Amino acid sequence: MPQRSISKSVIKRLPVYLRILDNLIRRDVEIISSKELSNESGFTAEQIRKDLAYFGAFGTRGTGYNTMYLREQILKIIGLDKKTSIIVIGAGHLGTALTRYNASKNPYVSVKAVFDIDPALIGGDINGIPIFDYAEIAGIIKEHQIKVALITVPAGAAQEVVDDIVSHGIRAILNFAPVKLRVPSHVHVFNADLTMELQSLIYYSSAEEERLSRLQQDQDTAKPSKTLTLD
Amino acid sequence: MPQRSISKSVIKRLPVYLRILDNLIRRDVEIISSKELSNESGFTAEQIRKDLAYFGAFGTRGTGYNTMYLREQILKIIGLDKKTSIIVIGAGHLGTALTRYNASKNPYVSVKAVFDIDPALIGGDINGIPIFDYAEIAGIIKEHQIKVALITVPAGAAQEVVDDIVSHGIRAILNFAPVKLRVPSHVHVFNADLTMELQSLIYYSSAEEERLSRLQQDQDTAKPSKTLTLD
DNA sequence: TAGATTGTTAATCGATTAACAATC
DNA sequence: TAGATTGTTAATCGATTAACAATC
Numbered sequence: 001m002p003q004r005s006i007s008k009s010v011i012k013r014l015p016v017y018l019r020i021l022d023n024l025i026r027r028d029v030e031i032i033s034s035k036e037l038s039n040e041s042g043f044t045a046e047q048i049r050k051d052l053a054y055f056g057a058f059g060t061r062g063t064g065y066n067t068m069y070l071r072e073q074i075l076k077i078i079g080l081d082k083k084t085s086i087i088v089i090g091a092g093h094l095g096t097a098l099t100r101y102n103a104s105k106n107p108y109v110s111v112k113a114v115f116d117i118d119p120a121l122i123g124g125d126i127n128g129i130p131i132f133d134y135a136e137i138a139g140i141i142k143e144h145q146i147k148v149a150l151i152t153v154p155a156g157a158a159q160e161v162v163d164d165i166v167s168h169g170i171r172a173i174l175n176f177a178p179v180k181l182r183v184p185s186h187v188h189v190f191n192a193d194l195t196m197e198l199q200s201l202i203y204y205s206s207a208e209e210e211r212l213s214r215l216q217q218d219q220d221t222a223k224p225s226k227t228l229t230l231d
Numbered sequence: 232m233p234q235r236s237i238s239k240s241v242i243k244r245l246p247v248y249l250r251i252l253d254n255l256i257r258r259d260v261e262i263i264s265s266k267e268l269s270n271e272s273g274f275t276a277e278q279i280r281k282d283l284a285y286f287g288a289f290g291t292r293g294t295g296y297n298t299m300y301l302r303e304q305i306l307k308i309i310g311l312d313k314k315t316s317i318i319v320i321g322a323g324h325l326g327t328a329l330t331r332y333n334a335s336k337n338p339y340v341s342v343k344a345v346f347d348i349d350p351a352l353i354g355g356d357i358n359g360i361p362i363f364d365y366a367e368i369a370g371i372i373k374e375h376q377i378k379v380a381l382i383t384v385p386a387g388a389a390q391e392v393v394d395d396i397v398s399h400g401i402r403a404i405l406n407f408a409p410v411k412l413r414v415p416s417h418v419h420v421f422n423a424d425l426t427m428e429l430q431s432l433i434y435y436s437s438a439e440e441e442r443l444s445r446l447q448q449d450q451d452t453a454k455p456s457k458t459l460t461l462d
Numbered sequence: 463t464a465g466a467t468t469g470t471t472a473a474t475c476g477a478t479t480a481a482c483a484a485t486c
Numbered sequence: 487t488a489g490a491t492t493g494t495t496a497a498t499c500g501a502t503t504a505a506c507a508a509t510c
Contacts, residue, residue, distance in 0.1 A: 008431075009477070015430035019409060033491065042411055045491095046479055053493055055446065061492040062486040076446050078434045086429075093328035098425065100324055106426055108433070147436040150429075172436035174429055178250060180273055188435035190428055194329065195337055197423050198317075198381070198405055199246035200239075202339070203309045204419035205378040205403035215286065215307050240501070264467065276467095277503055284469055292468040293510040 010051050014078055016041050017048070021071040033064035080108040085144045089161055090152035091116040091124075091131050094176055098150055103127040112144045134161075141168045152176045162189075241282050245309055247272050248279070252302040264295035311339040316375045320392055321383035322347035322362050325407055329381055334358040343375045365392075372399045383407045393420075 020040045024032055034045040041048065052058055052070075055077050059065040075081045088099045091114045103111050104127060114126055115134045122133045132140060140146070149170045153161055158177035165173075166187050173189045175181055178196065181189050251271045255263055265276040272279065283289055283301075286308050290296040306312045319330045322345045334342050335358060345357055346365045353364045363371060371377070380401045384392055389408035396404075397418050404420045406412055409427065412420050 007477075011434050012427075012431045014434070015427040016411075018430070019427070035491080040411070044479070046481095047477090049492065050478085050494085055443065057493065059492050060486060061484070062490045064491065073446070077443070078430055079437050079442055080430065080433060084433050084436065093324065093331055097324035097328045101425070102429070106429070108430065148429075148433060172432045174425075174432050180247075180271070188432065190432045192423065192425060192428055194332070194405075194423060196243075196246040196250070197421055198333070198337070198379075199249070199309055199311065199339065200243045201403045201405050201419065201421045202311060202315050202379060203242050203245070205315065206310050211310055212286065212308070215304070238501075266467080275503070277505095278501090280468065281470085281502085288469065290468050291510060292508070293466045295467065 006054050010054060011078075013041075013043060013047075013051055014074055016043070017051075018071065018074050018078070018080075021067050021074070024067045025071060029067055031064045032067055032070075034059075036064075075108075083108060083110045084148055085110050085112050085146050086148040086150060087112055087137075087140065087146050088114045088150045088152065089116075089134070089137075089165070090114075090154075090176075091118070091121045091126065092152060095150070095152035096126050098152065098176075099126045099129055103129055109148075112146060113140050115140075137165065138168045141165065141170065145169075147171045148174075150174045150176070155179045237285050241285060242309075244272075244274060244278075244282055245305055247274070248282075249302065249305050249309070249311075252298050252305070255298045256302060260298055262295045263298055263301075265290075267295075306339075314339060314341045315379055316341050316343045316377050317379040317381060318343055318368075318371065318375075318377050319345045319381045319383065320347075320365070320368070320396070321345075321385075321407075322349070322352045322357065323383060326381070326383035327357050329383065329407075330357045330360055334360055340379075343377060344371050346371075368396065369399045372396065372401065376400075378402045379405075381405045381407070386410045 017037065020037060021032075023040075034048045037043075037048050038045040043051075049059075052065075056073065058070050058073050072081070086102070086109050088095050088102075088111060091099075095114060095116075099111055099114050102109050111129050114129055114131045115137050116122060116131055117134045121131050124131045147170060149165055149172075151158060151161060151173055155177045158175065158179050159181060162173060162175075162181050162183060166183055171187055173181070173183070173187065175189055175191050176193065178193050180191075183189055248268065251268060252263075254271075265279045268274075268279050269276040274282075280290075283296075287304065289301050289304050303312070317333070317340050319326050319333075319342060322330075326345060326347075330342055330345050333340050342360050345360055345362045346368050347353060347362055348365045352362050355362045378401060380396055380403075382389060382392060382404055386408045389406065389410050390412060393404060393406075393412050393414060397414055402418055404412070404414070404418065406420055406422050407424065409424050411422075414420055
């Protein structure tokens with residue numbers, strides 16, 4: 001019974017634990033210590049124990065955690081104990097890749113429909129999942145009581161789409177469009193902006209000291225004159 | 232001249248500022264205050280000023296920031312002032328989507344090649360970018376002095392691929408495979424594990440208090456007996 | 463000059479790490 | 487019982503926010 005809501009950093013680590021447990025169970029490992037989970041995950045043993053402790057006491061002192069039991073509990077914590085119905089908006093290459101991947105490899109979700117406005121795509125399907133005209137989205141959201149949507153539409157269309165689907169009951173959005181979405185406080189948006197990930201990665205691809213000292217030099221000469229700046 | 236290296240949280244915000252500046256410049260806005268940048272980005276004005284201050288003094292007191300100048304400086308900070316050559320490993324749906332997107336929409340990178348092991352794909356191209364046999368990767372990395380790779384291979388193959396490309400000089404990896412990669416300390420890995428993003432999102436798709444209190448009840452009855460756990 | 467906004471230092475907040483008592 | 491490892495409280499660390507002097 002957590003007093004205040006649990007931090008996003010904790011929630012983001014839970015799927016990591018889940019994946020490790022899935023692998024351990026596949027290898028018939030029945031017990032695992034926080035120390036070993038630390039090795040597998042890269043997080044410290046203390047952090048793992050603390051993360052789990054937010055939700056309950058799942059381990060056995062002196063022994064460790066039962067892998068099957070802990071997995072079940074984490075599934076319940078995240079809400080993966082029942083399949084979650086989702087929709088994908090935008091049937092471009094990324095939307096198609098995500099639909100296929102989730103339809104075939106992700107046992108925790110069920111992709112109910114894909115939406116697009118391109119007449120050439122509407123009526124088709126991706127791995128058996130129908131592509132509908134975006135105009136039909138309200139009905140489908142209602143019919144399947146969808147709460148989660150993946151958005152892979154062009155940047156210019158994203159906010160409009162979001163306003164629309166939120167009004168129909170969507171509560172959680174994984175946004176691949178490179179825009180900051182504005183949503184009411186009860187709606188959660190996670191951004192998976194791959195361009196931005198790639199850009200910050202590029203920062204780390206060359207020796208940082210070197211580039212930053214070059215920057216330092218440039219500034220001495222290159223800063224625009226005040227008059228140029230202000231007029 | 233930063234004494235110690237700048238935190239990843241700061242670096243991850245720079246591309247956000249960059250995108251906002253791009254949009255402002257397109258609209259011929261010449262000056263922007265940290266307050267306005269805050270509105271556009273969702274970060275506080277103080278945070279934005281502090282982030283920028285790590286790298287230099289780019290603004291004009293009483294006025295704000297010159298959009299063109301600040302953009303240029305951020306490009307230099309990240310290392311986007313020259314096009315970065317990248318490769319994509321794995322020519323599946325996700326690899327194809329990423330290649331296409333970056334080839335056509337991302338002006339800061341140049342996708343030099345895509346690699347796969349499927350004979351049906353090798354020799355083909357994606358938006359004019361050639362798909363090579365993975366066996367040829369060492370030569371291509373060397374030829375173009377590639378430092379950045381996007382990995383969209385199956386989970387089981389990812390670590391092997393990473394060990395290989397790191398030995399050929401790759402220093403930064405955007406990893407889409409659902410595995411924790413082990414790399415030497417000079418190599419940086421960013422994970423874009425979409426399954427995990429989706430899983431943590433699902434946590435937020437239903438009222439959290441409700442589910443967690445349900446969890447609480449279950450634990451009273453469902454915890455496995457000690458003997459069952461230990462034997 | 464007065465008003466505005468930066469750049470920077472100090473205070474606060476939250477998350478991670480360390481320590482250890484509880485207990486299997 | 488002795489050894490091991492959890493669950494939890496306290497200490498530390500780092501990042502964010504607040505405050506304000508510098509200055510355009």
